[in-house]
Amino acid sequence: MYGRRGFGRRQRGINLDEGTFDPEDAQKVKHTRIGIWDLYEEVEPRLKLVPGSLRSQLETFHEMKGSFPFVLRMFKEIGAIRACWWLLAGYLIITLVLALIPAVELWYSGLLLKIVQNAVEYRTVDRNLLFQVAASRLICSAITRVLQHVQNLLYKPLNERIRQHYAIHNFHARARLDVPTYSDSAVQRQLDNSTTSARTSIAWNNVLTTLHLVSTGVELRDGTLLATLSFGHTLFRKKVGKQNWSPSGVWAATTRDPDYLRSIGMAKAVHQQQHRKELVAGGMVDYLVSSYRGAAERLGNRATDFYEAFHMHNITNRLNLTAFLSDPLRELPQIVFTLRAVQYPSDIPLSLASLNLITQTTSKFSRTLFDLFEQTGSVAENLASIRKLYETYTIPNLVVDGATPFPENQQNLGLGVAVEFRNVSFRYPGSNKDVLRNISFKILQGQLCVIVGANGSGKSTILKLIARLYDPTEGHIFVNDQDIRTLKLADLRRATSVLFQDYTYFPLSIRDNIALGDPDNAHDDEKIREAATLGGATEFIERLDEGFDTYLDRPVEDIYSSLPQGTKTLFGRSVEYSSIRGAGNMSSHSKGLSGGQMQRIALSRTFMRDDGVGLLCFDEPSASLDPTAEHDLFERLRQLRGNKTMIFSTHRFGNLTRHADLILYMDDAVILEEGTHDQLIKQDGGIC
């Protein structure tokens, strides 16, 4: 009756991307009812014998172990950034010194207590020693302050250098992925998981985490026995003090409560703008209000979201045996030390000072260990993030590169390339519908081929396969009689120029948008202007205030707030008050160019690439042009073509098909007829 709410997933603990999670599997999944919620948690059979919180601790360490090789690699890479050497060395030394200072302070505390004890017992004070101790403690705290300050100063440049280094790698990791790989949802998820935050890099976080672990180790280095004794209490304290807002490991939660589902649905219907028209026109308001009230009354205080419900459930369940055991355990290290002191008085002089020191030391160790345990979750998460980051560098592309250079003879490119489809069928990844069915045709070198067909017949798909954005599901494509899969992708794409119907424009300047058509000559301003002229774009570009430097869509938004309503433009751009009202302080504007103008820019981009290209493909290049502009465009394209092979896709027969050496007439994934304009007219006057 009601749709199920999607399962929330928490990206930590076990690798969630492997295997499946079936809430109904009672063997592996524990079900808990929490108010109106059903919580399903995966039980880890491998670690079944380990009780309570220790189990999740072991899981965490298990995961951390898998991440270590990647952390080592990260340190190697950071070590190779020369600009980081001194900064990192300084940061490391300061961290270690800061970790040692508490021990020195503790030693002086001991001395101080001894002085006090002597004063009480013998009524004498060693003034020199007292002065030394006081001065040393002051120096320690001054040094700590100064070092912390220097550490903060080093933090920023280090973070920035490391972030920049990884930003470049991440950019490449994403940019190199082909179309089917990049559109794969698993790959998208993997990339999202490894995204670097704008302020700190994953790598820098990992450096900090590692340094934190090392400094904790240094702080605890002499206190092995104390640390071990404190361990038990720390674990218990952690379990008792647990105030989680969500479960750990693999879990899912859902609610099937009809009143809750309905009330949330109704609240959305009322809140969301898009339903308002129907809501008012349909006279639904009274009905919705009374239904909502009814549902709310039935729900009472059960209407909480999952996290709230889980948190409350945890709090009410907290009074248990572990809570009772926690306090005695806290005293254990001190009791053991005192007993040892009594047993071996010569080893540990039992005095007021030593007893006090023991108390201080044990509580300090206990706190440090507690902090460490508190953070192991985030430590593991941090280390895993670096693994995920590196894994994105090696995501394999679905379209596998070939090894054969293309063309064999660069001179011949000017004569065009031959393209042959042999029994090609194709379906898009994730789809079960053939959009091309057993297609065969051959375009000879230097021919003009026009593919004609209705919407959705498969014309664009043919061009995508020629550009090898995808590989055929069945059959083969040959370019100059060589299987397209064997050719080097970079060579093939350099020799081919494709203007897609759904061309994109980049959030860059118009100059860059055109220049990207030929990255090798992107700096050649004259060539860019020439291409713009051939694409019919120069005239309107020059009318823009910033001409070729105009951004089609500004990648960085202007930020402002509380502008007087009369302000219509800012930084030369118009201000949109509607979005100010909505978002509070932000607005962005694209340079409202028309569809035809945008298309001319895209065309100019194609004209950038006339050298070194043997095959030109145009997908409906005249869709947004008026008839005169279309005629001009075809004339220019025919001149540009020279002897090269050219393929057009279009909806209709007309101007262009008259000049075609080969027309492929497509309908519903197959080629119905092929030939020249005249041949097709003779065969079937109806279609032309």
Ligand SMILES: Nc1ncnc2c1ncn2[C@@H]1O[C@H](COP(=O)(O)OP(=O)(O)OP(=O)(O)O)[C@@H](O)[C@H]1O
């Ligand atoms: N990325 C995609 N994923 C799944 N299906 C797709 C994808 N792109 C296109 N299709 C489907 O493939 C079929 C053929 O599309 P194609 O774009 O090749 O047709 P077309 O003849 O070029 O149409 P148009 O004239 O509208 O551009 C259509 O049914 C379309 O819905």
